[in-house]
Amino acid sequence: MITTGVMKVADYEDAVFYRVACDCTDADHDVTIELEYDKDFNNIYLNFYRKARVWSIYWESSNVFKRIYGRFKSALKILVRGVIEYEDELILSDPEHVRNFISALEIGLEKLSSRYH
Numbered sequence: 001m002i003t004t005g006v007m008k009v010a011d012y013e014d015a016v017f018y019r020v021a022c023d024c025t026d027a028d029h030d031v032t033i034e035l036e037y038d039k040d041f042n043n044i045y046l047n048f049y050r051k052a053r054v055w056s057i058y059w060e061s062s063n064v065f066k067r068i069y070g071r072f073k074s075a076l077k078i079l080v081r082g083v084i085e086y087e088d089e090l091i092l093s094d095p096e097h098v099r100n101f102i103s104a105l106e107i108g109l110e111k112l113s114s115r116y117h
């Protein structure tokens, strides 16, 4: 069966993993989703995993000095503050893509709910 943008990558007794593709087709934007039953706490968790990328307007500049300055500034923020803020996107633009995303969550949740008490 071919689905748009969502695939199951692993199915274990207490967890199901899905990969959700970004509509822009860049694999670096894909998100791995884990639906997990934690028997120690009798709880179900929905975890999102993604490669973190720091993006800055400076990094996209055609001016090499601006790019280097932007990277240096970002590196300095991490060094001094220990954190850096960034934003990125996962695009689900097709209704079928969104439905597949919802279905994956519903199917995974249904499976793990039988263990939840």
Ligand SMILES: [Zn+2]
Residues within 6 Å of the ligand: 022, 023, 024, 025, 026, 029, 089, 090, 091
């Ligand atoms: Zn993307």
